[in-house]
Amino acid sequence: MDLKLTNKVAIVLAASKGLGKAIAMALSAEGAKVIIGSRDEDALNQTAAEIKQLTGNDVIALPVDVADAAQVTEFINKAASTFGRIDILLNNAGGPPFDKFENFDDEQWQKAFELNLLSMARTSRLVLPHLQKTGSGRIINIISGSVKSVLAGSVLSTAMRMGVVGMAKLMADEFGPYNITVNNVAPGLILTGRIKHTLPADIDYDEAIKQKAKTIPLGRIGKPEELAALVAFLASEQAAYISGQTIQVDGGAGRNIY
Numbered sequence: 001m002d003l004k005l006t007n008k009v010a011i012v013l014a015a016s017k018g019l020g021k022a023i024a025m026a027l028s029a030e031g032a033k034v035i036i037g038s039r040d041e042d043a044l045n046q047t048a049a050e051i052k053q054l055t056g057n058d059v060i061a062l063p064v065d066v067a068d069a070a071q072v073t074e075f076i077n078k079a080a081s082t083f084g085r086i087d088i089l090l091n092n093a094g095g096p097p098f099d100k101f102e103n104f105d106d107e108q109w110q111k112a113f114e115l116n117l118l119s120m121a122r123t124s125r126l127v128l129p130h131l132q133k134t135g136s137g138r139i140i141n142i143i144s145g146s147v148k149s150v151l152a153g154s155v156l157s158t159a160m161r162m163g164v165v166g167m168a169k170l171m172a173d174e175f176g177p178y179n180i181t182v183n184n185v186a187p188g189l190i191l192t193g194r195i196k197h198t199l200p201a202d203i204d205y206d207e208a209i210k211q212k213a214k215t216i217p218l219g220r221i222g223k224p225e226e227l228a229a230l231v232a233f234l235a236s237e238q239a240a241y242i243s244g245q246t247i248q249v250d251g252g253a254g255r256n257i258y
């Protein structure tokens, strides 16, 4: 299927590694011009070069901390002037720490708010005028399966991502008249650096991976490109009538019915 992304301009945030990188790769492979952002400039440049080499399409690296208002404003301005348009915004960020509710203080709540909710509101607001011009804009937010099914220790993540779900629903409502769709993608367990760091050090790597996958119906942890494939579809013209949704990519792990 031709996703008709050739020459569309996509911003992919938190994209030097993990899910963001796989998404940037998938959009670029479908012909989009991609602008990637994250904090570590060297890692970002390396990722841009790697994607460009594999796909042959334009990939621009612009360093940004998505939690920093001034940096984000500068990033979006530069991104908009690079190719003269923005068609797709992929909101993503690092995840907040995991712990019990009682162990988080105000400062940690504030940080999680700025990183995982306010950042997505801010980028969406700044990109909106550009998407309104294209007449077929896409906003896709990476959140977490914890918005559907309780995950122990994920109170910061779940609270902020529930905010994104509510925000996206209202954005879908308000932006529909501009032909802009807004959707969330909720990963279950997808094998990235973030997940590798949580594996117990005292057991063999393969065994640790096997144990993590025990409760997943498909019997394995997901691959970043499996989530990226859904994002590429949501970004496509074929997905023009899907909006306001939260879609899980979790191998069947979420036991929620709704």
Ligand SMILES: NC(=O)c1ccc[n+]([C@@H]2O[C@H](COP(=O)([O-])OP(=O)(O)OC[C@H]3O[C@@H](n4cnc5c(N)ncnc54)[C@H](OP(=O)(O)O)[C@@H]3O)[C@@H](O)[C@H]2O)c1
Binding pocket: 013, 014, 015, 016, 017, 018, 019, 020, 037, 038, 039, 040, 041, 043, 064, 065, 066, 067, 092, 093, 094, 095, 096, 115, 142, 143, 144, 145, 157, 186, 187, 188, 189, 190, 191, 192, 193, 194, 195
């Ligand atoms: N992988 C999973 O199974 C899974 C499951 C549920 C939810 N999620 C969520 O999905 C998101 C991505 O996870 P991942 O597994 O891809 O993580 P990852 O492999 O650790 O990659 C995180 C990426 O985010 C960038 N980043 C972190 N903080 C940033 C900031 N303040 N500004 C800009 N970029 C930033 C990092 O680059 P720099 O450090 O250079 O900035 C890196 O490129 C996270 O929010 C995570 O909680 C993942």
